Amino acid sequence: MGMKSWWSWKLKEMKASKHSYVLLAPYMILFTMFTVIPVVISIILSFTYFNMLEFPRFIGWQNYTRLFLEDDVFLIAIKNTLLFAIITGPISYIACFVFAWIINELTPKWRAFMTLIFYAPSISGNVYFIWLMIFSGDRYGIANGLLIKWGVLLEPIQWLKSEAYIMPILILVQLWLSLGTGFLAFIAGLQTVDRTLYEAGAVDGIKNRWQELWYITLPSMRPQLMFGAVIQLTTSFAVADVSIALAGFPSVNYAAETVVTHLIDFGTTRFEMGYASAIATVLFMIMVGTNLLVQKLLRRVGE
């Protein structure tokens, strides 16, 4: 088939599907406007100096060299973000699965109840400020109060104002919040695993629940595992709201700075849009790259 006839064939096909395009159009136009174009603009702006007042000026890789070579706070932000991703990412992912897996063995009523308990923190609309009261710096905060009562502490600790404690507390709160959509997808996925597979497995010599898990359950849930991984990874790279709400903005000595808070700092406080776009582009690359890598690894589960 020649180039010309290929095109005329495609064109004919497109005309025949005009109803499909009409149905798609409203969503796709908005999606392009508010997701696709912004990604492209962000990448372009990252090579410019732009302060919102003057027209952007092209400066090549300068933003990136400044980011990695001169910006000490960015290095703290990268370190903290990776710490979040390495700790909360895998732990929350495994926790989502393990708890969904145990809950799945309960009776329907208990299953619904436990699902609610584990899902409630993430659905309850950003109520992580509860933790502000728990880690409040005076002796009326629950953490200080209990530790003083038990004689572990003599004086209350300023938990959220001490560099050493900020990150562990944020990781704890982030874990508390992280059993969200991925968790629900796992619960749902576990209910779709074909029951007869387990009976067949028992006949074929599968001895305990752990073997059952590895050889039957996990491979049957590969699509949900992928979905959960994408959600958990993206969330753990994007930590910012919890950091700002609990540790303040900026946090003491930037101890709780993450890539996203750094981005917010330059984007909304200092109006260095080109520089902020470079931060956004780096974050975008890290997120998409890690997601693709993890998906590749997950394809091997149960093999």
Added chain:
Amino acid sequence: MAAIATGKKRVNRSLSGSLSLFALLLVFGAFMVLPLIYAINNAFKPLDEIFTFPPTLFVKNPTFSNFTDLLNLLSDSWVPFSRYIFNTVFITGIGIVGHVLLASAAAYPLAKHKFPGKVFMFQVVVLSLMFTPAVTAIPNYMIMSWLGWIDTYWAVIIPAFAYSLGLYLMKQFMEQIPDALLEAAKIDGATEYRIFWSIVMPNVKPAWLTLIILLFQMLWGSDGNGYIYSEQLKTLHYAAGQIIQGGISRAGAGAAVALILMSVPITLFIFSQSRIIETMASSGMKE
């Protein structure tokens, strides 16, 4: 432990294994739920009980004074509290309706039609699941200001219409609709729009609920995302934040507001839980 439903019919289960797993579930369940119980109790504590040493988890002399304080506090502010409620309900309501309609309309051809560009479009949407909206915040702000939407509800509502997770779940769910059903309608002379509206939409009702919950969560907790500056247009979540940051004198009212904020989405989830999980289960996520 009436909860253990295993032993009955399932093979390959040891009692000690079950017990240790359920112990694990209880310990971590307590970690998840205790902060919420603390928040609920705090809302009913009189001020002297909030500031007691050692601090207590449970309330001793429950009172509604925090809620009345909250009301008094709010009636003093120059923007009436009802305005914040209206703003949040408006943003959440319109955002949800628009998203369910637009995402369903787009999911139908992606799930059931064949046309040039289909695979590419869906892959772009899936790719967007992999990064946080923070990445596009600056260009989004610029686009909003070009459109003249800064400081209007639309800056928060319209982007929510094109939320990618909703489209993804809806498309996967629609793939389960039998083709024969759609073919039959086509033979009867129904247009694509009619098929979408009278056959596909009623069939995906359980999936609506999932989209509704996801979007509700997102919009209910929204504080304007840096797009809304006028006090009259601010959301409940923003107002709550202001009260909570008010310090010791407002600790009681802050606890009350926290309880109000969290109870709405949790209640909604309790009523829709089984349908949501059903949707996710039958949406047969594919690689």
